[in-house]
Amino acid sequence: MEVREAILGRRSIRRYGGQEVSREKIGQILEAGRWAPSGLNNQPWRFAVVREKKDKMAELTRYSDVIKGADVCLAVFFDHESGYDRTKDLLAIGASIQNMLLSAYSLGIGTCWLGEMLNRKEDVHDLLGISGELELVAVIALGYPAESPQSRRREIEELVIDL
């Protein structure tokens, strides 16, 4: 799939079919996340593939249905030990997440980037047995799409500042 088609066509998918996302495809998606740019090339992103504990994790958000319906989730963490500047590190992790969303879309897999679960991040850490320097910053639901939603964006004139 072409870059432009992926960037403009990707949408958040909240309803999924039952098909399993193969380990191979998950590997390709993680590989995309790995190749994002970061300040000082510090790569402060860490990932966990959540399959067995997915339905327990679903209890920690009001978007339970998305998590339950997904085949698998990725939990994305900020590794403070690798970090050097919170603003720049978070931007870099956002780049890594976008690489994974685009990669998934190009493989026919739908994703939903969930931030609301950060309200219960300590509970997610406890559930997954994550401690120390890792901070949950996003959960990504993955599965084969069972919907084709539309979305909107601000007009370009609203985004570009005239100098």
Place this chain on the structure above:
Amino acid sequence: MEVREAILGRRSIRRYGGQEVSREKIGQILEAGRWAPSGLNNQPWRFAVVREKKDKMAELTRYSDVIKGADVCLAVFFDHESGYDRTKDLLAIGASIQNMLLSAYSLGIGTCWLGEMLNRKEDVHDLLGISGELELVAVIALGYPAESPQSRRREIEELVIDL
């Protein structure tokens, strides 16, 4: 260009040829930034195309040569008025930046994402006449590449947490 090829092949470019990046291509790159996902679809990113004031901006960083050599720069701002959660908003802006880097690469244009200039963000704001709710979070240099650098990433085993 294929998504996978762009994600794995993109590198930071710090030396550029003299060719001009057309307005049309800049428009396509901004359009890619526009279509990133964001929490509550709040789209907290704003962009400025810096051409005339580029060489003055180059004086505000120790990476002057990159900025001077580039044909044009994009300044990326976080619009606090649209924001709702700094962590999630910065992740979303990182996604928007990555869309622009990938889009540029697929168009044959090299980019360098510069964060060091944030040390002098008030001076950048003054130079560009930006005030109010906008916070500079990144500068992206753009131009036709005059180098093919290599880069490295942590091994996947270092990034994926076993549950």
